[in-house]
Amino acid sequence: MYKIGEIAKQAGVTTRTLRYYEQLGLVSPDEITPNGYRYYNDRALDITKRIKNLQHVGLSLDEIKDVIGLYFQQKKELEAKEKTVGYLQLHLEQINSKISLLEKAREEIQEQISLTQELMSKLKSKKNG
Amino acid sequence: MYKIGEIAKQAGVTTRTLRYYEQLGLVSPDEITPNGYRYYNDRALDITKRIKNLQHVGLSLDEIKDVIGLYFQQKKELEAKEKTVGYLQLHLEQINSKISLLEKAREEIQEQISLTQELMSKLKSKKNG
DNA sequence: ACTAACCTTTACGTTAACGAGAAGGTTAAG
DNA sequence: CTTAACCTTCTCGTTAACGTAAAGGTTAGT
Known part of the structure; x- marks a missing residue:
């Protein structure tokens, strides 16, 4: 305790x-x-x-309140379980869509990084050569 | 326009x-x-x-303000580019850590789903003999 | 038994990210 | 040339998620 x-x-x-x-x-x-x-x-x-x-x-804390119990809950009734699974699947979709957004952002960032680095090396070779 | x-x-x-x-x-x-x-x-x-x-x-909008320009910016000076790449990499790490959190959450949810479904099928087979 | 480092409730303050009106000017279609 | 559907600035209001005292009780180590 x-x-x-x-x-x-x-x-x-x-x-x-x-x-x-x-x-x-x-x-x-x-x-x-x-x-x-x-x-x-x-x-x-x-x-x-x-x-x-x-x-x-x-x-938000409000959204979290709706799902946090689902991570643990162990009620015994079958009906309760069916609902739980439904909510969990909704939550899962929400999580997945966030992951997609972040992965898209990641790709864009990586692309921008390599694009910029390419331009940098061109600038350097110009300078040196 | x-x-x-x-x-x-x-x-x-x-x-x-x-x-x-x-x-x-x-x-x-x-x-x-x-x-x-x-x-x-x-x-x-x-x-x-x-x-x-x-x-x-x-x-937050404050954090976004720090990075949103990096998605587009095309300044010409080499020095500016080096800084930009640095910021982009920090942003990328931030994104990656969020993705990790979400993927961990996803696994836990999926596990909880299948765990619950397993219990459900046991309940049903009991019910049906 | 002292005292530093905890804990309590109550209540007012703060910041972010807008919403919602008021009062009035502009545009575009008929 | 009228009028509905835009647009403007200004200002006050709202919600979420806490922060920050104030005033006082508790615990634990010496």
Whole structure:
């Protein structure tokens, strides 16, 4: 069991952020002692890191809230599972489209790099020859 | 030459957004007539679309401002080119790290999907005898 | 038992990226 | 030459995702 500061440090966020996430229903402490202290387990740390990653690639906390549970959830009812798979597939498509955009950007950047380098070598050979 | 509304429509943004981008130095009209009307060319449309894409994968307008010019820039001086290549490579690394995150997320999602589907088929076979 | 380093809630502040009107000028088709 | 559909600047409002005290309680090491 870790106190909030420990989790914050490990995950690279502030304690304020963790309380904010809790308020949004994203990550909750495993236990809250009578004095109000929050105690977290490793899973909370894992979730927090995932949130950060998804946020970093352009998802809002609101979107993340819709999917973060799907990474772990283990409900027992068949019906629930069918829904879960549906949501996961939607999420997967979203991820894939982002990957496509980034790969396209990557190609363009690489092309621009080699194009520029080519021009540079021409300039240099002119200078030297 | 297109008026602002036309560009906005094509790029899927509002006119307000285009003026805001102009204010940040991201996209500028090709010409502004004496009455203040903005007229854009195809390149502005292209840039605007790129901005949207980069934004969609998690870059802020501030970060985009630093790199958007690199996708097009054709300055003549050798020194300028060397700098440009440097910036492009940094940008490329940034893009690559985002791709890695997304690919990792993708794997996890796929794993969770097949895991869930496996459990589902077990549930069904139980149900059916 | 002291004290530094934690933790709590409450609440106001901030930045980014626009949205939404007001008040008025311009253009293009009929 | 009218009028709908554009365009302009200006300004105030909004949402997300926290930051930053303030005022005080808790814990852990010495």
